[in-house]
Amino acid sequence: MGHPLCDFVDAGNGKECSDDKIREVFKLHVGDLHCKHIMFGGSADNGYARMLGPYAGNEIMNKRITMPEGPSFAQELSRLVQKFKTTSFAKVFRDTKIKISPRTGSLSAHSPNDTILKPPTWASKIGIRPAVLVAVPGHSPTSDRRPSETESPVSRNGKGQDLIPRNGKGQRVDIPLKFSQNLVGGIKGRKCCNNYHLLGECPYYGENGCRHEHGDRLKGAQLNTLRYIARLTSCKAGLACDDLECFWGHKCVHGSCTVVGCRFSSDMHNVDTKVANR
Template sequence: MVSVESFREQFNRLKEVEGGKDQLIEDLISRVEKIQHSFTEKEWHLEREQETTKLYQTKHYDVQVKLKKTEEEIGSNGFVSVLIDGDCVPFVDHFVESAQQGGKEAACHLRNKVCEYASTELDLPSNIQIRVRVYANTKGLASAYCYNKILGSADGLQMFVRGFNMGHPMCDFVDAGDGKECADSKLKAWFEHDMADVQCQAVIFGGSADDGYARLLQPYIGGNSKSKRIVLVEGPPFAKELAVLKDKFLIVHFPDVFRGTKLPSRRVSFSTTPSPTPISRAPSYATTIASPVDATAVTIDKSRHSSTTIIVPARMDYPILQNSKGQRLDEILNPPQSLVQAQRNKKLCNAYHILGECPYPKCTKTYVHGSRLDEKGLEARRLIARQSPCRSGLQCRDAKCILGHECPDKACIGTRCRFPRETHDVDRT
């Protein structure tokens, strides 16, 4: 017979098992509650992120719509600017000879040629707006046409200009005045204005015979998006300084519109003041050459305004470039930047490599002489030497001076610069 104590022991064991089961169930319920709470919180965060994403997607879509609309507006109002220096890139003779009718035909022909070029070469719409501005000293230009017997009187050019302005509402031939820089300054101002205009798809610039435009174009060298918008018109051959830069830009020829040669002007000769220093290489019309003994007078046509009689010595070593005011200029140099950087890291004697002679006997202890640089290396070295200003500045007449006479930083305005204020933005005509 089983005792009562035995039943009690069994009962106690069952109670312990039941208690453990209840605790397990409570622990499981507590864990599920925590997981459910965490899930609810994550779900709430997810919903908030989804709302934020939808908001930004809506904003992104709105921005894309606005951007597309803006691009369409820019495209619909886009234009090609044609800027021509009428003094150095003259129209072909038969247009000018035909007076008013010739002016109308010239405007029409030029627009058609530009439109065709813009469509085929620049991949612009065939119906893009063409704006043409021609600036010239009409008084001097009329005199040149009369001198060359293309016109019988100055009135013929006025009739041509009138016809050109009547040829199309977007064609303007403007008398810039009879000052030497009048046409240049207007063209430069419009060039910079149009290059800054996002609606201007291209600037077709005609000033090939004038070296003064080299400085205007130099900041756009480098293959950037702006340089790809510039197209240079070659009428007469490019002047010396422009010829150095022309390969950096697109080139177009309109032989049916513009003369391929300069228009000879009436010659007014004058002699430059001789200098005791012999000079080398034949100068351009903007070059003033010093004359020792045995010199020969040579007349060089300036293509615009007048001709200059320059005294060219029989034996010469170095050229001195001067502008119309007699101020010293530095020849434009464009060596590869990688070569310039490499040259900066070398302690070379500038006098020895550039001039071929060094006046300092102990120089070799500090600076390298040895074999002289090749042509490209020499050009880079000359550019480096110009980083130091010449004390005489624009008044320097030393033919062997290798220092800088103009501030080499074209964007500099003269504030806190080693170069004097007057060496900034020097007229290179």
């Protein structure tokens, strides 16, 4: 039996349900005169910057909000944090993010009998050369086939060469993108689903409740702009990421970044971008 003052809250099964729950509870109490103070512990998530922003300049509101710091404040939150009270509990909360191993496959909300046409992926355009793929009886080798659970991406290249671009230190390299800066604001505002548009399918679509935009698939400049936006979030596996279709960033995209408060770890700055394994 848990502690009598500890509550477990079921936020739902959707991808953003916990965020929605936190935002709604925050809005409910921040406007309640009977609520004397709010401790908001979301230091590592840039997504809460938009929620806290409207209260940053309101002296009546912001003095009632304290932001505990665990990991360093995310980049967008670091611009707001001086407007609020802050604290830390070093013996309670860790000061580094939890490392999560890269995903090894995609989940699907579709039945095995469904036919899903996947568009070419970024990985297939930069890394996989169909001419050297090993043909499987009854199937045509395609440039967007993902490795099976027992198959290493390295084994799919006739030369045994790692298909993921890496520099001389073996660190993952993000190939430069041609995108439109003029489209960034509009694409961000649409909250497009990365899995759906960049990988071809969304495991949270339909009854599982993905709340991001699906609809007509993005193409051309819009698609590359979404790739750029995805890279603004750091990959949890870092420079060692071996997920062939990972669309997160493996290097800080801000050339003059001072690292303090950046969502990218220190080793993901000033990365050598010269590809050595091609």
